[in-house]
Amino acid sequence: MLRGRCLCGTVSFVIDHDDLGDIVFCHCDNCQRASGSMFSCNAPVSNTAFHVISGQHVIKGYESSPGTLRCFCSNCGSPVFTRKANDPEKVRVRLGLLEPHVKVRPKGHFLVRFKPAWYDITDDLPQYE
Secondary structure (H helix, E strand, O other): OEEEEOOOOOOEEEEOHHHOOOOEEEOOHHHHHHHOOOOEEEEEEEHHHEEEEEOHHHEEEEEEEOOEEEEEEOOOOOEEEEEEOOOOOEEEEEHHHEEOOOOOOOOEEEOHHHOOOOOOOOOOOOEOO
């Protein structure tokens, strides 16, 4: 089982470990803005394996684009997960919130055509436009 929490600790959750999907780095404009960095690191998890154990009352959502709801802790602002209308059986969890950190290697960089010009990808992971 994996455990995660937001920066202030109000929102905490668990994930059934064997249900963590492929980890990816997303470089799209919205992920950059939502993370405040050059990409976000996410993994899909089925709704049945993702369990908020505290702080549900402070989770707020923002529809950043049609059908994409970004959910975050309204106390500290930590992005926690995303729900997509075209994939209602899953949430996409932000990997930086997990304790202990996941040891599985990411599958690749996605939407790299949006990456900032000042950032060079230097790993050997596949890159997808």
